[in-house]
Amino acid sequence: MLPRGVIRRLNDAIASGKIAPDSAWRLCYSRISEDMRAYRNGISLSSLQLPPTNSFISQISPENVSKNGLFGLPLAVKDNFCTDADQFKVSTTCASFSLKEFRPSYSAHVVQLLLESGFSLVGKTNMDEFAMGCGSVDAPLSGPVVNPWSRLTPDGRDRIAGGSSGGSAAAVSAGLCVGSIASDTGGSCRLPSAYCGVTGLKPTYGLLSRHGLIALANCFDTPSLISLEVTDVADMLCACLDTNQPVCDSTLLNLDTNDLTLFRNELKNISCS
Numbered sequence: 001m002l003p004r005g006v007i008r009r010l011n012d013a014i015a016s017g018k019i020a021p022d023s024a025w026r027l028c029y030s031r032i033s034e035d036m037r038a039y040r041n042g043i044s045l046s047s048l049q050l051p052p053t054n055s056f057i058s059q060i061s062p063e064n065v066s067k068n069g070l071f072g073l074p075l076a077v078k079d080n081f082c083t084d085a086d087q088f089k090v091s092t093t094c095a096s097f098s099l100k101e102f103r104p105s106y107s108a109h110v111v112q113l114l115l116e117s118g119f120s121l122v123g124k125t126n127m128d129e130f131a132m133g134c135g136s137v138d139a140p141l142s143g144p145v146v147n148p149w150s151r152l153t154p155d156g157r158d159r160i161a162g163g164s165s166g167g168s169a170a171a172v173s174a175g176l177c178v179g180s181i182a183s184d185t186g187g188s189c190r191l192p193s194a195y196c197g198v199t200g201l202k203p204t205y206g207l208l209s210r211h212g213l214i215a216l217a218n219c220f221d222t223p224s225l226i227s228l229e230v231t232d233v234a235d236m237l238c239a240c241l242d243t244n245q246p247v248c249d250s251t252l253l254n255l256d257t258n259d260l261t262l263f264r265n266e267l268k269n270i271s272c273s
Helices: 006-015 023-040 109-116 166-173 190-196 230-240 257-272
Strands: 056-059 073-078 119-125 179-184 199-201 222-227
Touching: 006 073, 006 230, 006 257, 023 056, 023 073, 023 119, 056 166, 073 109, 073 166, 109 119, 109 179, 109 230, 119 166, 166 179, 166 190, 166 222, 179 190, 179 230, 190 199, 190 222, 199 230, 222 230, 230 257
Parallel strands: 073 119, 073 179
Antiparallel strands: 056 119, 179 222, 199 222
């Protein structure tokens, strides 16, 4: 488990030179590799002493992290958000065989904003197929997500992680990333966050762009954020608020730039507290 307030702590540690810029990303990369290996081989506990969560559908190789070779904070993205296949060399599948070879030529707007703010993609997370589910168990391509807290229950059996963003929540809870992007149509971020003991936020509809999010129900789909606690989510939301909103993006509310700037400053105050 990563410490709470991890995003601010890591940013400060990197800025002060206490840790190398790529250390957090490489740590999470190795943890994800171990989690995927343990699940694939049927091992009951990974070397992290956690049940393998199967929270990732695909993993990003170090050489494909960023165009300029710089590493940032490890970010996971639900696999119904488009990510540039030319850059990251992974498909966007929605946990479905029908999209197994879908390779977008761009990244979703909310993904791009977080990448530009200092995060680096570490992998695409597991989910219910096309986000139609509430347990992250209906994924024919990738299989069910396992709650990282399963072994602490009295009978020690696997527990569901909730859905449809179960992989995004389980990945944060297991310490496989510091934050993740999810989607929420009718609880798909909030439910798994509660199941896995992390903080999930469904922002006001239209506050964050849906550009690049493969739709389930356009009138309800909302890009959402998951991290360990409120201050971490506040950091992520602050990075996602684009004061230079694209004029042509009809998925965004028409908000005054001054109001957005004021909101970002309030979020920074929450983060610093």
